[in-house]
Amino acid sequence: MISGLYRGRNGDSEVELRVDLDGPRATGRVSGDLFARAGETLSYVGSFVVHAPERRGAVVGGTGAFTYPVTGRDVELGETELLLDGVRYPLEFASPYFRRVLLEIDSVVGAVPFVAYDTGSLPGPPGDPRVLGVTEAYAEAGVELVTGPPGVTPVDGSGADLAWDDAELHHAMTQAFTAFGDGAAWRVWLLVASKHVGGYRGIMFDYNDACQRQGAAVFHDAIKGDSPQAQRAQLRTYVHELGHAFNLLHSWQKNLATPPQPLGPDGGFGDLSWMNYVQNYRPGGERGYWAAFPFQFTDTELIHLRHGFYRDVAMGANAFGSGAAEIQPFEQPVEDHSGLRLEVRAKEWFGFGEPVVVELKLATAGEPRHTHSHLHPDTEFTQVSITQPSGRTVLYRPMMRHCVDHSLDVRLDAGNPAMYRSAYIGHGRDGHYFQQPGEYRVRAQYIAADGSRIVSPTCLVRVRYPVADADHKVAELMLGEEQGKLFSLLGSDSPTLSSGNAALDEVIDRYGGHPLATYARLVKGLNAEREFKHLEGSRLQIRPPDAQESITQLGAVVREGRVDNITLNLAMRRLARAEARKGDLDRAYAVLDDMVDTFAGKHLNAVVLRQIRRQAELTKAALSAES
Structure with missing residues (x-):
């Protein structure tokens, strides 16, 4: 029997069989999917695989692994039929592809x-x-x-x-x-x-x-x-x-799959695969990768x-990677000579329903070190584990993950001792991670440019119980699935998220004085400040920015001052851009000057304050060029 795809049917039961015993890069396996037909519909029943089939005269067979209950695990394959769980399926060759x-x-x-x-x-x-x-x-x-x-x-x-x-x-x-x-x-x-x-x-x-x-x-x-x-x-x-x-x-994340797969050489960075990053290949980086790939x-x-x-x-079936399965919290390595230290920081407590934002800090532990700049968990060079009040530990999985197959080299030294990122980890591909009051323990793991895995100490995140009736109602409006997606995306015009947008509007309109309303304003203001592309059928239509709406919402966020420093920095720079788009460049410059003064008043360290001043000057130059 030649390798490829076969189809068989017995009554209302249908099978697609993949035979992979010869031909280019044969894996020496037999696998298949079982379906049930009812009228004009076909439903998936389950799958099986025989990892080490043996020849038994004219028959190839072995013990299968099944996703559904069976009475017998033996699988037998003849020249023209398959014997599966006591049922015989006449087979027809369908394709040389699997x-x-x-x-x-x-x-x-x-x-x-x-x-x-x-x-x-x-x-x-x-x-x-x-x-x-x-x-x-x-x-x-x-x-x-x-x-x-x-x-x-x-x-x-x-x-x-x-x-x-x-x-x-x-x-x-x-x-x-x-x-x-x-x-x-x-x-x-x-x-x-x-x-x-x-x-x-x-x-x-x-x-x-x-x-x-x-x-x-x-x-x-x-x-x-x-x-x-x-x-x-x-x-x-x-x-x-x-x-x-x-x-x-x-390549370096296969151990996070379900079931976990062993990592290849050098923690996966040594894989010669389409799925590795060229610049991270070891040994030899990009030059070594292309010389051997x-x-x-x-x-x-x-x-x-x-x-x-x-x-x-199959697309549209199981979620990407590890699903919502429990994991073990990241453990500190037995030895760590990387010269890098990772820290997760959060404010003292969060209100119930408040978007949970943490700050990640990667610093040199002494001597200067070179690494990459991808500290935010959306790039998945950094992973975050969350131990919930129940004791269950889950992996934060961003709603959108980005392939960063080029890296900006960063030198951490006395003049630039650390880099910081603010990360919203309250919602991801598995929904909301902080759905009940209590104490959560958060740890992060950063995979450095040389493959070192830097693990942070535990950060305690406290979510308070709601007190007043308004706290309950606002939390209800904030914790919807669509609202979580809007926080992850920093707003959207998509009709599929209209209920979430309506809930955030209700927070602003009915509970505008509540502390959590500032986060609804942030999302609405950031979304209004940008254009939004609608790909409808065969045409791309563009909704222009709404500068006045953005100024109204982001201006309130800045005045209230309830968001973390990195988010406040973003909000002020986007507010300045909205002012410039409205035609008031002087007001835009004033917002950026206020930003510098605001952070100077927070007594940040001199290095960070220099970076903020530099951001303000670069933003002014960009706005001047755009105007």
Whole structure:
């Protein structure tokens, strides 16, 4: 029996069987998915895999691992039939590929989709050069990507910067992806956009609901070019982001999967895989990676793509990575000679329903150290564990995670002893993490540029019990799922989040004097200050910024002064931009001068205050250039 996909049926029971015993990079496995047909509907029953099948005369068989209850675990495969749990399925060969996936590609005007790269164009490992596009790369892994002509989206509106943020991307997927649905299916949408507001090359952005991994994007401005180097980078970025849609984690994160997978060499950074970061490869960094990379997935990734259980691989099924499963709190390493120290800090207490924001600080422990700048947990070089009052420990998983496949080198020394990030960890892909009053214990782990895993001491986060009736009502309005998404996205115009926006409006209108109303104003003000892109059908429409609404809401946030320092810094800079957009450049400059004075009055250390002054001057220069 040749390798590939087979289909069989016995009554209302249907099976898709994957035979992987010969052919290129055969994994020596047999796996399948079982379905039940009722009328014109087909329902998923479960999956199985035989990891070490043996030949028994003319039959191949072995003990299977099943996701559903069976009376017998033996699986037998003959030339024309499958014996599975006592049921015989006549088989017909369906495809030389193990999976068949619809890939729908749309691009914005000016962003040209990648076509192909000749692997012999630049020096690399020994082997036969070949021309690879995205479909060919996945075909080598045994996955058939079925594509049509890319849709090209024109832009309605002028003055658009065409820089996309996470809220716009998710809204675009729900409107423009013709196969988008609330269920598991073999389909994925890829948007070729101009650029991301964070400067990223690509992102698999669909992490925020029960039907994840349906949408990815690549950003043309960051990877464009006709040179062999640019074409090679484009190929890797496209394959990498779509790999996440198949539920493949980054090479150094496989131990966070469910079930956990062993890390490869050097804590995963030694993997020669599409899923590693080029600049983090060890040994040798980018030069070493491209000198040895064979343009393929690793053996364990190949097993996942070909033989992972249906719901672990199919788009819209199981959540990305580890799910909401409990984890062990991060432990301090037995030895730590990294010269770096990580700290998580939070204010003394939070109100019930208040967005939980922590500050991350990475500092040198003495001698100068070089590392990367990706301290925020949305990049997943930093992970955060939360031990809830019940004793359950969960991993904070950001609603949107970003592939930062280029790193800004940072030197921490006496003149720049630490870097800081503010992180909203109250809501993520699993919903709200602080849903009841009590004491929470938060720890973080930062993966440094050399692979060192720096673990913070525990930070105690206290959530107070509500006291007055208004506390209960405001908490109710703040803790909805849509509201959590709006806090994660810093606002959105998406109709799918209209109930959340209505709840925040009610907080402002009915409970405007409550301390938590400042967070509703923050979200509404930040969203109003920016433009918002609506990808509707075949056209891109742009809602311009509402400067006056932003000034009203952010001005109140600044006056109230209840948010943390880093968030206040953001709010004041965005308020200045809103003033400039309204045409009052003098007022914009005054806001930035107030920002410097405000933080000077907080008696911050001299290094941080210098950075804030520098931010103010750079923002003034940018606003002057824009005006």
